Amino acid sequence: MTLYIAQFTAKHRIIQVEENSIFIWRQDGGEIDTSMLANKIKRESSIHFFSMVAGKNYEIDLEDITVTIWQAEPFSG
Numbered sequence: 041m042t043l044y045i046a047q048f049t050a051k052h053r054i055i056q057v058e059e060n061s062i063f064i065w066r067q068d069g070g071e072i073d074t075s076m077l078a079n080k081i082k083r084e085s086s087i088h089f090f091s092m093v094a095g096k097n098y099e100i101d102l103e104d105i106t107v108t109i110w111q112a113e114p115f116s117g
Contacts, residue, residue, distance in 0.1 A: 041066040045115035046077060050086040053104040059089045064115060078107040 043066055050059040063081050082105050090100045 042069045043115045043117075044072065044112060045117070046072075046081070046112035047110045048078075048081055049108045049110065050081065050089065051106050051108075052090050052100070053106075055090055055093055057090075057093050059086055061085065061089075072112045074109050074112070077109060077112065081107050081109075 043064065046063045046065075048059075048061060048063060050061075063077075063085055065077075065080065082102050086105050086107060087100050087102060090105065094100060
């Protein structure tokens with residue numbers, strides 16, 4: 041398994057705050073599938089970020105989040 045790091049921005053359809061962050065994950069070597077990575081970031085990071093920003097009274101839907109991956113590469117940190 042190889043450790044990877046990605047820099048990304050996540051935006052919500054309604055919430056005006058953006059998530060600018062990094063994401064670290066492990067996968068078998070090979071090509072990085074950016075669409076699968078974007079979905080993984082939505083499920084494991086962005087939905088929690090926007091839920092925290094929006095508060096308890098607003099339901100966050102994954103379909104309302106878009107993720108842009110700026111760079112992704114192996115990470116040896």
